[in-house]
Amino acid sequence: MSEKKIKNIFVDGPVSPEFIAKSIANHNIKTEIGGHSIFMGQVRKDEIDGKIVSAIDYTAFEDLALNKIHEIREEIFDKYPLSCMHIHHSLGTIKAGEICLFVFTSSKHRKPAIEACNELVERIKSELPIWGKEIFADASHQWKENI
């Protein structure tokens, strides 16, 4: 593993639209960039056996998750010619309609940004030790399963 500093990806609570707007704006000085790709995960108001999901409560094994995303980040940077990569995942209770995952990649041309963003989202969902507990309107819960 390289000596690069391990970046934190976790934020307490939802990722705000203002934060996302500011992240985009921060790139206007990086004029070599020609394409951005953004994925935002939003908590869905699912209906499961007649009960409505009102929020998802996220927890993580943070140390392991941060080491793993560091590895993934390096692999993706090696694989695609990216200028930038930003990843933010919520912890705590995120209400239906709020953003819980924000992945943002940028490159000179569009394809590496799009492909890297997609690959990051897939790997975040399958490889990071993060768990979502779906909270129903009646305060009961079930543990989310990724498909």
Add this chain to the structure above:
Amino acid sequence: MEIEIISFGKISEFISNQKITIDCGTTDELKTHLENIFPQLAGMKYKLALNKNLVQQNSEIKNSDSIAIMPPFSGG
């Protein structure tokens, strides 16, 4: 020897973080032991992490190691 176990997700609802005394030397032996003392674990899909490293093959356990018990991930 004594090890520390920590659990996550659904598993944290029936295994609390605690120190346990074991006489297993490897993670495979520990799995069998854990499934005996926590019968709900048997039949569930889960992974272990040994001292914050995902266990991908049978590994040796030492005194005061930390073991995390993790159900399938569901982030994003």
